[in-house]
Amino acid sequence: MYRYFIFFVLAVTTFAASCGQTGKSPESKSRMKQPAVEVPLFNADSAYTYTAEQVAFGPRVPNTPAHVGCGNYLVSQLKRFGAAVFEQNVELTAYDGTLLKARNIIGSFQPENNNRIMLFAHWDSRPFSDRDPDPANYHTPIDGANDGAGACATLLEIARQIGQQQPAVGIDILFFDAEDWGVPDFDEKNQHISSWCLGSDFWARNPHKQNYTARYGILLDMVSAPNARFMKEGYSLQSAPDIVRKVWEAAQILGYGSYFVAANGSTIEDDHVHVIRHRRIPCIDIIQYDPETESGFGAYWHTQDDDMDHVSKKTLQATGQTVMYVIYHEKN
Numbered sequence: 001m002y003r004y005f006i007f008f009v010l011a012v013t014t015f016a017a018s019c020g021q022t023g024k025s026p027e028s029k030s031r032m033k034q035p036a037v038e039v040p041l042f043n044a045d046s047a048y049t050y051t052a053e054q055v056a057f058g059p060r061v062p063n064t065p066a067h068v069g070c071g072n073y074l075v076s077q078l079k080r081f082g083a084a085v086f087e088q089n090v091e092l093t094a095y096d097g098t099l100l101k102a103r104n105i106i107g108s109f110q111p112e113n114n115n116r117i118m119l120f121a122h123w124d125s126r127p128f129s130d131r132d133p134d135p136a137n138y139h140t141p142i143d144g145a146n147d148g149a150g151a152c153a154t155l156l157e158i159a160r161q162i163g164q165q166q167p168a169v170g171i172d173i174l175f176f177d178a179e180d181w182g183v184p185d186f187d188e189k190n191q192h193i194s195s196w197c198l199g200s201d202f203w204a205r206n207p208h209k210q211n212y213t214a215r216y217g218i219l220l221d222m223v224s225a226p227n228a229r230f231m232k233e234g235y236s237l238q239s240a241p242d243i244v245r246k247v248w249e250a251a252q253i254l255g256y257g258s259y260f261v262a263a264n265g266s267t268i269e270d271d272h273v274h275v276i277r278h279r280r281i282p283c284i285d286i287i288q289y290d291p292e293t294e295s296g297f298g299a300y301w302h303t304q305d306d307d308m309d310h311v312s313k314k315t316l317q318a319t320g321q322t323v324m325y326v327i328y329h330e331k332n
Contacts, residue, residue: 039328040161042320044313050077050153051145051224051311059141060125060148062100062178067124071103074123074175077156081163083107083173086208094181095195102177104199106208109162113170115332118217118281119158119323121151122179122199122271130184131295131302138186143307146288146298148180150224150311154320161324168332172214176200176271200271204278215330216243217283219272223319225298226312228288230260230319234267240282247284250325256318265289266296286319 053073058066078085088104105123125144129137143149155173162171177199183190222228236244251260265287272283293299300306 037329038165039321039325040165042161042317042324043157044317044320046160047150047153047157047224047316047320048311048313050156051149051316052308054123054149054152055143055145055308059127059143060123061127061141062102062124062181063098067101067103070123071105071177074105074152074156078105078107078159078173081107081156081159083109083159083163084111088203088206088208090202092178092198092202094178094198095183095190095193096187098181100178100181100198102199102202104177104203104208105175107159107173108170109159109172110166110170113332115168115330116170116172116214117327117330118172118174118214118275119155119220119327120174120176120200120217120271120275121155121220122148122177122197123152123175124148124177124180124199126180126302128184128186129302129304130186132304134304135186137304138184140304142302142304144180145306145308146222146225146310147301147306150316151220151222154220154223154316154323157316157320158324158327167328167330169215169327169330171327174203176203179271196269197271197274201274201278204274207279213279214281216240217272217275217281218243218247218323218326219270219275219283219285219287220319220323221270221285222288222297222301223286224311224316225288225300226310226315228259228298228312228315229290230286231263231265231289233265233270233285233287233289235270235273235276236284237264239272239276240284243282243284247286247322247326250329251318251322254318254321254325256322259315259318260322265291286323
């Protein structure tokens with residue numbers, strides 16, 4: 001297989017090409033001199049393996065051995081790929097008063113480069129199956145293969161590629177914890193409490209690096225299910241419409257338009273909201289949206305069915321290659 005996708009920027013008009021004309025405007029000459037951009041080929045097999053390895057620990061719920069083990073795995077992988085790794089170990093309070101031993105994990109490439117892009121996902125899995133068709137499963141944690149592990153695996157594969165070939169800008173890969181400990185549907189009395197995205201909220205108020213900023217951020221959430229569709233999320237359009245356009249155009253160029261649908265989706269309270277609100281960094285959320293379900297997500301969302309059967313290499317490829325196209329086309 002080819003190691004790289006090579007993208008050439010040409011500025012020859014159809015008329016000039018068909019008539020054999022050699023005269024070109026200064027603008028055309030300038031564009032023709034732009035060098036090709038080498039974008040590494042995202043390896044979906046690797047991403048699938050990284051997903052399975054996370055799921056193999058068991059549900060990654062804070063305060064459990066599986067959570068500790070998977071956190072150590074993510075740290076070791078980032079270090080193996082050459083990232084400078086920072087950790088935030090903090091106790092966060094869940095909606096019901098439970099103290100969660102949370103762990104935000106940050107891997108930085110070219111930490112000395114002030115021109116940065118942040119890529120992020122949540123790595124914990126939900127402690128409840130509150131959308132499961134069987135009420136007996138409501139208090140059973142989920143595997144979170146698609147809801148968490150697939151997005152982290154995509155970022156791990158991107159980190160592996162960055163370790164082999166650096167883009168022009170610095171990249172921070174952030175795995176946020178305690179995203180999925182929100183009030184379960186069956187707890188009617190606490191529905192008014194805002195209890196999601198605790199790890200990203202903490203980081204946004206207390207970043208790993210003082211006065212941290214980035215050009216923009218891209219959040220990945222539920223990006224690995226078969227035939228997933230990603231629509232343009234509401235907060236993303238408000239915060240970073242240019243980045244939404246850039247990502248969706250990249251997907252079209254690469255042939256992934258069936259995944260990145262040219263339509264507006266819903267407005268979702270997700271990790272990117274805290275980064276936008278507290279760090280003033282423009283962010284977008286690439287997140288699966290299914291208008292045919294009540295939740296707007298897959299029918300397996302927050303159920304016992306969120307397992308490896310709902311992870312697709314084709315979807316991982318579409319998401320990962322699109323994000324890589326974008327970051328490797330950034331200039332310092």
